[in-house]
Amino acid sequence: MWKLKIAEGQGPYLFSTNNYVGRQIWEFDQDAMTPKERAAVEEALEEYKKTIKKDRSWALPCADLLMRMQFKRENNNINLSIPPVRRGKKEEVTYEVATTALRKAVRLNRAIQARDGHWVAENAGPMFFTPAQIIVLHISGAINTILTREHKKELVRYIYLHQNDDGGWGFYIEGHSTMIGSALSYIALRLLGEGPDDREDGAMTKAQEWILDNGGATGIPSWGKTCLSVLGVYEWAGCNLPPLEFWLFPSFLPYHPDD
Template sequence: MEQARQNFSLNRSRFKTNGDLLWGMQFLSEKKFEQKIPRVRVEDAEKITYKDAKTAMRRGILYLAALQAKDGHWPAENSGIMILNSPFFICLYITGHLEEIFTLEHRKESLRYMYNHQNIDGGWGIDIESDSCMLSTVLSYICLRILGVEPEQGSTCAMARKWILDHGGATYTPLFGKVWLSVLGVYDWSGCKSIPP
């Protein structure tokens, strides 16, 4: 498991999504899945027979059936938008429930997720494949701080802070970011545009 984590971290600039690798390993292990249908290998220019196609299809169906949850759905990660976790962390923090809800292991994995999806320039994109933007970078930086990462600790937090400052500062975040900054009390509500009900 740790080897899979390290492999993802090392290749994070080539493969942005984790493909549910760890979840799949755990799920298959819990179900004691063992693939008994042999793999079909087809060489270049080799004719694919009906039998080969049927065997490959049966192998795939058996594998997908093993990944299906008891209620019929296939659990999967939602590794798209980077700003979805931030309001959750902020709400837990301001209500004083962060310590009670998030164990050290939860924090470690949340930080690992953020570290793995930080762009080389120090920021985060609106989703895991986008260029860095102010909104995602500000909210991710806030999460790092809420989760206990010091501003100068390690390169991740320092790089994010530098990206924010180099691009004009946190006040350049759009309204959604300004609202969360105001909720935290670090930005005046008068700087937020009115939001109609």
């Protein structure tokens, strides 16, 4: 199963000037859990899928289920059995109730703390980071070197989980469907091996229909046009490049290309 490694892994493609402090990377290890723990992980993933399909407000960044499950196992000396406190709008909040709630919150935060002292957080809001990375790996010929079968499986799962009911994807995971989110997510799925009609639930067909019904991929913003051009499916002449003179402006200006 998946295991989050903290400040570890002297990989051939990674370099560090601070001994990898703060680095977080997911590694697949088939023997990382017992059969019971693996079953609990699969159950949690399926439950999460059902939950966000019913209520998109649960699709929030920094709520990584696998990370929390892993750290709770590693920090199993912390007692998390304190029952939750529930109070109605007109019920009095006593000193004892407030103390119990605070104690439970502090223990939970301690339980999900990494062993080197910091708290882990994911960067999973925008829906254009992952497709761009997949495109770069594809054009460099490294997609099958860097991404294992298990990596691809989870990337596909992640993208599908955040598909909206209308078939498109948002600019970020909670957003309404946009062309940049939809076109790039669809392209990423195809590069990861998904066919145009592979899904029994019609997810890929719905994605195609949303893109075509909303003007096609040519309606994508400039970042998306650059990605399409890199792939060779859009003419570079159609990209709106900033004037070269912008590089002469002071770097503190908000429209400098470095910003």
